[in-house]
Amino acid sequence: MKKRHYLVTGGAGFIGSHLVDRLLAAGGQVSVIDNFDPFYPASVKLKNITDHLQHPSYRLYEVDLRNYGSLETIISSQPIDVIIHLAAKAGVRPSVTNPLDYHEVNVTGTLNLLELARRYRIGQFIFASSSSIYGPAATAPFREDAPLLPISPYAATKAAGELLCHTYSHLYDLRTICLRFFTVYGARQRPDLAIHKFARLIAEGRPIQVYGDGLAERDFTFIDDILQGVLAAIDYQQSSFEIINLGESGTITVNRLIGLLEEALEKKAIVEYHPPQAGDVPLTHANIEKARQLLRYNPTTPIESGIGKFVEWFRQEQQEIK
Numbered sequence: 001m002k003k004r005h006y007l008v009t010g011g012a013g014f015i016g017s018h019l020v021d022r023l024l025a026a027g028g029q030v031s032v033i034d035n036f037d038p039f040y041p042a043s044v045k046l047k048n049i050t051d052h053l054q055h056p057s058y059r060l061y062e063v064d065l066r067n068y069g070s071l072e073t074i075i076s077s078q079p080i081d082v083i084i085h086l087a088a089k090a091g092v093r094p095s096v097t098n099p100l101d102y103h104e105v106n107v108t109g110t111l112n113l114l115e116l117a118r119r120y121r122i123g124q125f126i127f128a129s130s131s132s133i134y135g136p137a138a139t140a141p142f143r144e145d146a147p148l149l150p151i152s153p154y155a156a157t158k159a160a161g162e163l164l165c166h167t168y169s170h171l172y173d174l175r176t177i178c179l180r181f182f183t184v185y186g187a188r189q190r191p192d193l194a195i196h197k198f199a200r201l202i203a204e205g206r207p208i209q210v211y212g213d214g215l216a217e218r219d220f221t222f223i224d225d226i227l228q229g230v231l232a233a234i235d236y237q238q239s240s241f242e243i244i245n246l247g248e249s250g251t252i253t254v255n256r257l258i259g260l261l262e263e264a265l266e267k268k269a270i271v272e273y274h275p276p277q278a279g280d281v282p283l284t285h286a287n288i289e290k291a292r293q294l295l296r297y298n299p300t301t302p303i304e305s306g307i308g309k310f311v312e313w314f315r316q317e318q319q320e321i322k
């Protein structure tokens with residue numbers, strides 16, 4: 001039987017490198033596009049993909065999504081079954097000071113890929129969207145049909161990406177599935193994200209900066225649960241366009257999160273409170289009924305048990321650095 005060929009953009013990053021692990025383990029052919037964006041060190045991303053580089057069914061293209069010609073060379077030269085588009089400028093707060101770059105990578109980059117998916121007749125396109133697009137006013141738990149009122153350039157670019165996916169699906173018979181990820185954590189988590197950043201600061205005995213009163217609530221999703229949803233979306237064929245939340249459907253406050261980290265790390269945090277930052281939303285909370293129905297999604301790792309798994313990985317990393 002012919003191997004399925006997956007093109008994973010952002011495959012050197014946190015979620016992408018985990019997805020590549022799974023696709024290779026399942027016997028797939030995997031091509032990755034990643035430009036090793038300097039948002040966090042390339043050395044971290046290289047470490048994520050060390051094993052992949054040895055694999056005979058893996059190929060890495062160090063290419064920027066903004067470069068349509070280079071993308072075309074890659075996509076036109078091999079039969080690709082599914083594109084899983086995870087590459088993006090991530091992070092809400094830096095987008096507030098740098099909206100143009102976010103637009104170019106997240107909107108124009110996504111359009112470049114959709115256009116090539118259309119021209120080279122790729123069957124399925126999965127797009128990594130974000131819970132941040134709901135904005136501050138949605139009724140919790142957020143349903144996919146809630147009105148979108150993004151309050152950061154990052155969130156607005158993800159909403160634009162979803163609209164482009166819908167348009168391409170409608171006009172050009174390209175199946176597109178937009179997955180709204182709710183803050184993802186686990187081994188290899190991006191160093192800028194709260195759980196990883198807080199763990200590092202607590203371990204080093206340095207103060208944690210909390211913006212707001214620490215009562216903001218987040219629905220944190222464990223990486224294995226996100227992968228469960230992404231892998232199911234890759235096989236989903238019942239309709240030509242869907243938007244689906246992938247979360248844990250439980251929330252905790254930032255203060256409680258710090259408490260859980262203190263317990264797991266067996267060390268007290270020094271917490272400094274500051275005024276809230278522009279672009280941050282007070283709450284994310286996923287309604288996951290649609291994911292349960294369409295993808296048989298069944299998340300199994302609430303934050304209370306996931307934190308322990310994260311800290312296990314974090315301690316190993318710290319050991320290796322020493």
Ligand SMILES: NC(=O)c1ccc[n+]([C@@H]2O[C@H](COP(=O)([O-])OP(=O)(O)OC[C@H]3O[C@@H](n4cnc5c(N)ncnc54)[C@H](O)[C@@H]3O)[C@@H](O)[C@H]2O)c1
Nearest residue numbers: 010013014015034035036037064065086087088181183184
């Ligand atoms: N991690 C989360 O909590 C979360 C939540 C919601 C949505 N998402 C989305 O999921 C996707 C993956 O997130 P992640 O946390 O793994 O981020 P990540 O930063 O670890 O991975 C993204 C990868 O994309 C690459 N990239 C960035 N700009 C690029 C460009 N111009 N050309 C080619 N490659 C480029 C980066 O080098 C990186 O390896 C992103 O689209 C992100 O917006 C993540």
